[in-house]
Amino acid sequence: MKKLYFLTCCMLFLTLTLFAQEKKSKSYNLFRPVPKAELREMETERPDVTESPITLDAGHFQYESDLFRLEREPGEDAQTNTYLFNQANLKLGLTHSTAVQLVVQSFVYQREKSIDDGTIARSHGFGDLTLRIKQNFLGNDKGDFAIAVIPYLKFPTSHVEEENRYEGGLIIPMSLKLPREWNVGMQIEVDRLQDTEGAGLHTEILQSFTIGHSLMDHVTGIAETYYRYDLSHHHWGNFLNAALQVELAKDVKLDGGLNYGIQHDAMKSYFLGLSFRL
Numbered sequence: 001m002k003k004l005y006f007l008t009c010c011m012l013f014l015t016l017t018l019f020a021q022e023k024k025s026k027s028y029n030l031f032r033p034v035p036k037a038e039l040r041e042m043e044t045e046r047p048d049v050t051e052s053p054i055t056l057d058a059g060h061f062q063y064e065s066d067l068f069r070l071e072r073e074p075g076e077d078a079q080t081n082t083y084l085f086n087q088a089n090l091k092l093g094l095t096h097s098t099a100v101q102l103v104v105q106s107f108v109y110q111r112e113k114s115i116d117d118g119t120i121a122r123s124h125g126f127g128d129l130t131l132r133i134k135q136n137f138l139g140n141d142k143g144d145f146a147i148a149v150i151p152y153l154k155f156p157t158s159h160v161e162e163e164n165r166y167e168g169g170l171i172i173p174m175s176l177k178l179p180r181e182w183n184v185g186m187q188i189e190v191d192r193l194q195d196t197e198g199a200g201l202h203t204e205i206l207q208s209f210t211i212g213h214s215l216m217d218h219v220t221g222i223a224e225t226y227y228r229y230d231l232s233h234h235h236w237g238n239f240l241n242a243a244l245q246v247e248l249a250k251d252v253k254l255d256g257g258l259n260y261g262i263q264h265d266a267m268k269s270y271f272l273g274l275s276f277r278l
Contacts, residue, residue, distance in 0.1 A: 090103075101132040223241070236263070
């Protein structure tokens with residue numbers, strides 16, 4: 001709990017410091033929005049696991065959501081299916097290079113089937129809230145390489161999980177633009193997560209690599225691979241992901257795809273999402 005409290009303080013300190021110290025020839029901020037004619041190209045955290053290092057322009061709002069996501073997770077004792085409806089990332093640009101995000105699990109339905117006797121347990125309700133702050137360090141406006149840092153804290157507000165706890169972590173996303181409209185993304189992430197059984201916490205590391213390319217006008221194909229490693233239980237999870245993102249209109253994008261866990265006990269998920277910017 002002390003570590004999570006320290007992480008929260010760091011997040012607040014980082015936000016206040018950057019907000020106060022940010023100086024730019026055109027000092028746009030939350031209360032002086034960037035004019036629409038000067039907006040950067042719309043960037044989303046989805047549909048891949050790798051986050052974008054580019055921040056939302058100051059004074060603007062962006063909505064990104066899993067309209068629907070199905071997660072299938074096999075276990076030793078039960079098969080768990082989790083249905084997420086409108087898992088939304090609400091983003092607000094604070095300064096030229098800083099943005100705040102609130103991830104809301106609007107509605108969660110979970111179905112757990114016992115392997116031994118076939119009994120089914122169901123639960124549903126509001127999910128967790130996660131507060132995130134993104135700070136870009138390089139490549140927000142120009143250049144082929146970009147990097148940012150995203151500390152986050154998850155609040156245990158879920159009505160589905162009985163013994164939910166605070167979780168937190170640090171994400172470092174990077175991107176690289178290559179010739180002929182190829183884009184590469186990389187991410188390093190350290191998470192402090194709740195144990196599957198009991199009330200303890202453990203540390204996991206995530207590393208990802210994603211590549212995207214325009215398939216036709218307004219359609220982008222994305223392929224990704226990443227792994228998670230549980231430091232406490234020395235357990236690996238490897239994933240292969242694929243997705244399509246379609247630009248329906250300026251500042252409106254639709255996407256869909258799958259995250260496929262390679263190991264027999266790894267989670268597999270399927271999703272459809274929507275993003276728009278105001």
